[in-house]
Amino acid sequence: MGHDETRSGRVTAHNPLGDDGDEYKFCSTCAFGAVCVGRGVDKIGLTELHCLVEHAGPYGAGESIFRTGDRFGAIFAVRSGTVKTRQVDMEGRELILGFYLPGELVGLNAIHPEIYPCDAIALDTVEVCRFSFPALATLAMRIPQVQKELFSRLSKDIGDASVRNQESSADERLAAFVLNLSSRYEARGFSSQALHLSMSRSDIANYLGLASETVSRVLRRFQDGGLLAVDGRELTINNGAALKDIAKNLLQR
Amino acid sequence: MGHDETRSGRVTAHNPLGDDGDEYKFCSTCAFGAVCVGRGVDKIGLTELHCLVEHAGPYGAGESIFRTGDRFGAIFAVRSGTVKTRQVDMEGRELILGFYLPGELVGLNAIHPEIYPCDAIALDTVEVCRFSFPALATLAMRIPQVQKELFSRLSKDIGDASVRNQESSADERLAAFVLNLSSRYEARGFSSQALHLSMSRSDIANYLGLASETVSRVLRRFQDGGLLAVDGRELTINNGAALKDIAKNLLQR
DNA sequence: GTCTTTGCTTGATCCGAGTCAAGGCAACTC
DNA sequence: GAGTTGCCTTGACTCGGATCAAGCAAAGAC
Numbered sequence: 066m067g068h069d070e071t072r073s074g075r076v077t078a079h080n081p082l083g084d085d086g087d088e089y090k091f092c093s094t095c096a097f098g099a100v101c102v103g104r105g106v107d108k109i110g111l112t113e114l115h116c117l118v119e120h121a122g123p124y125g126a127g128e129s130i131f132r133t134g135d136r137f138g139a140i141f142a143v144r145s146g147t148v149k150t151r152q153v154d155m156e157g158r159e160l161i162l163g164f165y166l167p168g169e170l171v172g173l174n175a176i177h178p179e180i181y182p183c184d185a186i187a188l189d190t191v192e193v194c195r196f197s198f199p200a201l202a203t204l205a206m207r208i209p210q211v212q213k214e215l216f217s218r219l220s221k222d223i224g225d226a227s228v229r230n231q232e233s234s235a236d237e238r239l240a241a242f243v244l245n246l247s248s249r250y251e252a253r254g255f256s257s258q259a260l261h262l263s264m265s266r267s268d269i270a271n272y273l274g275l276a277s278e279t280v281s282r283v284l285r286r287f288q289d290g291g292l293l294a295v296d297g298r299e300l301t302i303n304n305g306a307a308l309k310d311i312a313k314n315l316l317q318r
Numbered sequence: 319m320g321h322d323e324t325r326s327g328r329v330t331a332h333n334p335l336g337d338d339g340d341e342y343k344f345c346s347t348c349a350f351g352a353v354c355v356g357r358g359v360d361k362i363g364l365t366e367l368h369c370l371v372e373h374a375g376p377y378g379a380g381e382s383i384f385r386t387g388d389r390f391g392a393i394f395a396v397r398s399g400t401v402k403t404r405q406v407d408m409e410g411r412e413l414i415l416g417f418y419l420p421g422e423l424v425g426l427n428a429i430h431p432e433i434y435p436c437d438a439i440a441l442d443t444v445e446v447c448r449f450s451f452p453a454l455a456t457l458a459m460r461i462p463q464v465q466k467e468l469f470s471r472l473s474k475d476i477g478d479a480s481v482r483n484q485e486s487s488a489d490e491r492l493a494a495f496v497l498n499l500s501s502r503y504e505a506r507g508f509s510s511q512a513l514h515l516s517m518s519r520s521d522i523a524n525y526l527g528l529a530s531e532t533v534s535r536v537l538r539r540f541q542d543g544g545l546l547a548v549d550g551r552e553l554t555i556n557n558g559a560a561l562k563d564i565a566k567n568l569l570q571r
Numbered sequence: 572g573t574c575t576t577t578g579c580t581t582g583a584t585c586c587g588a589g590t591c592a593a594g595g596c597a598a599c600t601c
Numbered sequence: 602g603a604g605t606t607g608c609c610t611t612g613a614c615t616c617g618g619a620t621c622a623a624g625c626a627a628a629g630a631c
Binding site for chain 4: 485518519520530531533534535538550
């Protein structure tokens with residue numbers, strides 16, 4: 066055990082995630098790892114994927130994972146907690162681009178400008194997996210499934226961003242927002258009925274292009290109509306069908 | 319020349335773009351080809367890229383290049399003319415996702431769903447280059463620059479789509495729209511001052527989330543203020559700086 | 572304990588842009 | 602020529618949601 070320990074200790078010091086055994090187990094619970102496992106990346110590819118991952122965090126609420134203008138070097142998979150991305154304009158006004166739940170990838174919009182075009186900020190306690198993008202791109206050259214996954218994720222984000230663009234009422238937006246969160250939580254094994262809003266009303270409002278007062282009012286109206294129940298940031302969907310009907314023109318295909 | 323001609327003739331019959339000599343010249347004027355040339359794809363890679371390209375069109379105004387629900391098989395570079403992409407919701411209302419000028423890529427949002435999520439419709443006489451996506455992805459496995467270009471284009475579209483999402487006044491939107499068109503034309507070697515709007519007022523309105531009447535009124539106000547001159551679909555920018563000031567919060571970085 | 576601070580809710584008012592309606596102007600057709 | 606069609610413009614009215622302004626509750630600070 067003596068000199069082996071020394072050697073692996075040295076390696077680990079430079080690459081703390083180099084231990085495949087632990088890492089394999091570690092990443093089998095990681096969202097992006099699960100994606101790869103689920104979509105048929107072979108075990109060798111998966112191991113290589115793990116070798117280029119770094120576990121980062123925890124970040125406390127309000128801390129940033131990356132900031133506008135930082136040189137782009139990696140994309141991040143949320144491991145736990147919720148992340149928001151935002152831009153701040155010249156007048157200091159915030160524009161929220163998106164919320165990222167466990168299992169979702171942050172930073173794909175930075176590949177092109179080669180600097181991060183937004184801040185990524187933890188809304189609660191957040192852990193992430195960091196994927197060096199040059200390494201990922203290199204791996205994608207050899208493993209078709211990795212390349213395909215990347216293309217697919219990128220393409221999906223284009224579609225998702227487009228959906229938000231249509232003109233629609235506050236009711237439609239909020240119903241769609243709630244249902245979207247619900248289905249994303251469900252896809253990751255959480256409850257689709259009872260959900261926790263990690264973000265403030267004003268974050269939601271900003272994201273949806275509304276005033277926070279409007280968010281309050283619409284949620285209250287939905288609650289009065291029996292569509293859902295809100296208690297602070299805890300939200301329970303009681304009539305998903307009715308919400309779907311309200312949001313039908315905004316729902317992702 | 320004799321048997322050479324015969325051989326290349328046979329090949330050409332099955333793959334009409336297989337003749338490298340002609341094709342190289344042909345695609346050196348094609349927008350996507352120019353992109354690759356400009357960014358340093360080597361000649362061998364470029365030749366291979368040309369081999370997987372098919373020239374399609376011309377399409378007349380109103381004809382579609384692909385339609386919602388078609389199985390995704392290729393992305394398209396606009397060669398001449400203007401293309402719009404749109405979705406039609408259950409009530410039959412149109413939602414315009416984007417306009418594509420010569421040199422721009424259409425269909426990137428179809429990679430993920432693996433079917434086209436929208437119609438691509440020619441606004442005037444349109445010619446395109448068709449890139450088989452499986453072939454492109456395969457080429458990307460071997461040629462880093464092709465992979466990089468694809469990642470970059472995809473990432474750029476995410477960023478572009480996000481920008482449109484913020485709440486903003488009709489004036490801001492229209493100023494940003496005009497400037498955006500202007501810079502895109504300029505990037506392709508056209509005039510940045512005098513531009514032709516290939517799309518109707520109602521297409522512009524739809525794209526910007528406004529009513530067509532509002533587009534009329536705002537353009538008129540801009541004209542009265544000396545910012546630009548409109549004559550039907552011909553538009554001349556007279557005071558770009560003032561437009562930039564109006565649009566400053568929406569301008570792409 | 573009180574005093575702040577922060578986030579959320581509710582009410583009253585106002586304004587930008589949508590909607591409705593009418594009319595203008597080319598480009599075609601017959 | 603007159604009529605039709607499609608697109609654009611202009612005016613009058615309406616309304617959804619922003620803004621302004623309180624008020625309230627929970628969580629810290631001291």
